[in-house]
Amino acid sequence: MTAERAYHHGDLRRAVLTAALDVIAAEGPAALSLRDLARRAGVSHAAPAHHFGDRAGLLTAVAAEGHALLSDALGESEDLRDLGVRYVRFAREHPAHFQVMFRPELLRMDDSGLLAARERTGDLLRRAVADHGDDPALGFMAAWSMAHGFATLLLSHNLDGLLEGREPEEVFRALAQEMPRLAGD
Amino acid sequence: MTAERAYHHGDLRRAVLTAALDVIAAEGPAALSLRDLARRAGVSHAAPAHHFGDRAGLLTAVAAEGHALLSDALGESEDLRDLGVRYVRFAREHPAHFQVMFRPELLRMDDSGLLAARERTGDLLRRAVADHGDDPALGFMAAWSMAHGFATLLLSHNLDGLLEGREPEEVFRALAQEMPRLAGD
């Protein structure tokens, strides 16, 4: 939109990134082809490589952006249930980012941008659960497993038959409420 | 081992499947190449296709086998925590199967063998949580999210820094114990 035909394309980096998000959201990261993205952006087949290096570089950029978006989405809430709901909402609103962020085999884990973005969300989550329970690490893993598992199963359509039309975020809230009763049995 | 040089290879199907599990466990499903598997088995590049049709067919076979193994691993326990621990143990012992089983975009979801195997584990899990809590579906999703999230984060090395050498299964058990305290806050 900023420059439909600016030669040098105006903002190829953004265009490729956006196209990549579309593809990943629709068909998963495995279906992503640099040449296809180049075609969508109307540039030559090797143009994307200049911005991202290679496939892993592109996915790393997606993951880093994802961590930044997740930090913003989580905010500074103290309530664990709210945090979980926001985590799930993030996964729904940015499915492509979410599907890539936690898959080291797809990423350049030594990338400085990725590491910085990851550190920020990590800090944020750790701080949020720090004062819950005896063992902060346990609490952290419990809350994260819960939210991450729900989000993962949701995006991979493994909960489709169980939601029965209810809003996922609300189901997750109810489910976090139900948890103590289950565990207490 | 059954037939090292049996022409027609003896059991190519099993050999390819096993090689595929190695590759997936080491580098993920994305790194899987039919031609590479053929080389490992010492057969021509197109031989695997005869047994699995194509890449998706091979992954579908892996997923179906995974569901069968999971059914066996879960057993008939009534205790939700035990069930969760077994789910996590299964993920650790069969990481390649686990990484493929819940990814519809990699599979032929209309494959009859896969559907049957899936149905069996589904029934088993549903039965196990049926009598816990008001809403069985909620309880099902809660327990599954917890175990699946933990297993997923574990296999993707996202918990490496938090386990501090402890056995994952034991951490999960403690974590399930911690849950009510977290939720109750």
Add this chain to the structure above:
DNA sequence: CTAGTATCTTGTCAATGCCTAGATTGCGCT
């Protein structure tokens, strides 16, 4: 306006998935 840099294009190569046709092996049937 010029030099230098970022951006993009073109061409190439090896590897892969998938398809087709053909060869080899093993098995059932008479």
Add this chain to the structure above:
DNA sequence: AGCGCAATCTAGGCATTGACAAGATACTAG
């Protein structure tokens, strides 16, 4: 025992892809 048939595997080919190298074009600092 031998014939035919089906399963299994081989060989070759094609389109697509990721990665690399060399060169062209547009922007920008001085």
